[in-house]
Amino acid sequence: MIDLSTSSPEPADPTLGRRGFVGAAGAATAALTVPVLAAPAASAARPLRVGVLVPEDLSYAPAGASLVAGLALGFRTAKHPVATSLVTRGVSRGYAGATTATAELLATKVDVVVAGVSVLTAESIAPLCRAAGVSLVVAGVGAHVVPTGTAGVLHVGLQHWQAAHAMGSWARKNLGSSLFEIVAAPDAGYDAVYATARSFQSSGGALVGRAITHDRPVGTGADEAVAAARASGAAVVVVHASGRRAAEILAAVRRGGLGAKVVADGLAVDDAVLPSVGSAARGVYSASSWVGRSTTAPVRDFVHAYRAAHGNRRPDAFAVVGHDAARVVAAASRRTTKRSAWTSTMTGRKVDGARGTLLVGTDGVATSRISIRRVGQGRNLEIDRTARIGGVPLTLASLRTTEVAAYVNEFLGT
Structure with a gap:
């Protein structure tokens, strides 16, 4: 990965800088269109059209399909179920061709874009969504600190x-x-x-x-x-x-x-x-932020519903992210009909998700408590829990600039 910033301070240890490593370059791939229908209508209202950027060609192949499955389940099982039509476009490795795919989704008049992409890619497609008056919800791993100046974007990720x-x-x-x-x-x-x-x-x-x-x-x-x-x-x-x-x-x-x-x-x-x-x-x-074998009620209920809908297959982390992104979108759609205002209307709000209660911060990032796990008996066992981390701790403040770190091929592929 490489950081294009020339002004942000380096860590105290110069060998651990964002400028220290560069990933291999990659090629963009064409976007695909796969329509997906979600829950049956809970009312006579027009189904919510949800555009989804689905990550493809990842080292963990099921990630994209799990994200979509989690989204559909999250809308269907919300406290106030939302009738939806999921319109998908594939994005190779979560970034290649994302701008084109987003433009295609917006051309179909979607009400919101849910993107399984990185923070850098979200930065590149956010202006398109703002221009169309459509909110952007990033449903990714959450491996990067969200930079300053990302107004209008909700982040419902794995909190990596x-x-x-x-x-x-x-x-x-x-x-x-x-x-x-x-x-x-x-x-x-x-x-x-x-x-x-x-x-x-x-x-x-x-x-x-x-x-x-x-x-x-x-x-x-x-x-x-x-x-x-x-x-x-x-x-x-x-x-x-x-x-x-x-x-x-x-x-x-x-x-x-x-x-x-x-x-x-x-x-x-x-x-x-x-x-x-x-x-x-x-x-x-x-x-x-996720322990699939937890005995807490939110996890237990989500796992039960997911297995019932998918032939007893257990959900993975990407299904969880999709589910919780759907819950945030469902809550926002009930609070306002103005598509571009969903982000601002959710600031400071709590949402019930598969991981428990999510809190949307002033930076648009939804967070929950973090679980400490240890592998035993062929699975992760929860051994402790820590408080949620809202905002950016002082230990990472130097990373929160207007620039974003990423692989070189992300800069080339968006």
């Missing part, structure tokens, strides 16, 4: 960076006082990387080292990274990676026999991907 920040302070208090980071180069530009380290340090811990993997033409460098972590003597080792890269690093951690406590990004060991990670995930800690 907030979870990483919560894990940093929790790990310092519960796992140890020294931290070593193993970061896969293609995942290094996410603000979640900064969030864990800065939170750990601000809680009195020390960052004693860092190793980068997957930055070479041959091999992964994972075993060398684990050796460096072991030599550092760190009490806690955090792995920032996703998909196959995360599985490779965790396998190397298992081979290396580390005595440290191991922490990983929430999506790296999400229940949906645990079968591909295998025994290497056993005992790994993570933080997430």
